[in-house]
Amino acid sequence: xxxxxxxxxxxxxxxxxxxxxxxxxxxxxxxxxxxxxxxxxxxxxxxxxxxxxxxxxxxxxxxxxxxxxxxxxxxxxxxxxxxxxxxxxxxxxxxxxxxxxxxxxxxxxxxxxxxxxxxxxxxxxxxxxxxxxxxxxxxxxxxxxxxxxxxxxxxxxxxxxxxxxxxxxxxxxxxxxxxxxxxxxxxxxxxxxxxxxxxxxxxxxxxxxxxxxxxxxxxxxxxxxx
Numbered sequence: 739x740x741x742x743x744x745x746x747x748x749x750x751x752x753x754x755x756x757x758x759x760x761x762x763x764x765x766x767x768x769x770x771x772x773x774x775x776x777x778x779x780x781x782x783x784x785x786x787x788x789x790x791x792x793x794x795x796x797x798x799x800x801x802x803x804x805x806x807x808x809x810x811x812x813x814x815x816x817x818x819x820x821x822x823x824x825x826x827x828x829x830x831x832x833x834x835x836x837x838x839x840x841x842x843x844x845x846x847x848x849x850x851x852x853x854x855x856x857x858x859x860x861x862x863x864x865x866x867x868x869x870x871x872x873x874x875x876x877x878x879x880x881x882x883x884x885x886x887x888x889x890x891x892x893x894x895x896x897x898x899x900x901x902x903x904x905x906x907x908x909x910x911x912x913x914x915x916x917x918x919x920x921x922x923x924x925x926x927x928x929x930x931x932x933x934x935x936x937x938x939x940x941x942x943x944x945x946x947x948x949x950x951x952x953x954x955x956x957x958x959x960x961x962x963x964x
Contacts, residue, residue, distance in 0.1 A: 808881035
């Protein structure tokens, strides 16, 4: 997809060399400046030239890291789903056979939120800014949803073999992943609307717990009588 690659994220462990550390710092600076500037001044009012000038890099350097305004602004959310997929694909041996797939998805998302927050003390604040842009700018929301759909496809490939499910013949796993994604986005939208919450991973996790926990009950809602 256009710049939102599932591999090669911006927070996958400490860089090993000085050059890698500088590149990682430049990426972080661009993300932080973009989110702060887009939120304060409006995404349409801040050009890529403005952003690069504020960070002290060229546009050519910008395009080594990102493909667009949407790509740089949605990076904190993309990093969350990259971590989610990394855990989903690397930890199948630790799952109890009696645990539901929904529980695995929930626990993996919660662990991913904590990992991203622990890795970067500013991440949860940047996530809040990214979600704010996602909520009001259709192009940012579309970019984020496209990345999320890529993540769902990757999750399908990771989980289907162990479940013995054919994703072309059995719709249950795809439906579950789509509902899980919708619930996680619903939790995120509620989180940024709550003015009483601080920028904390645990406040987001509480809403993730609540919203995903309501999935099963939502399927049993009775229609009102007309």
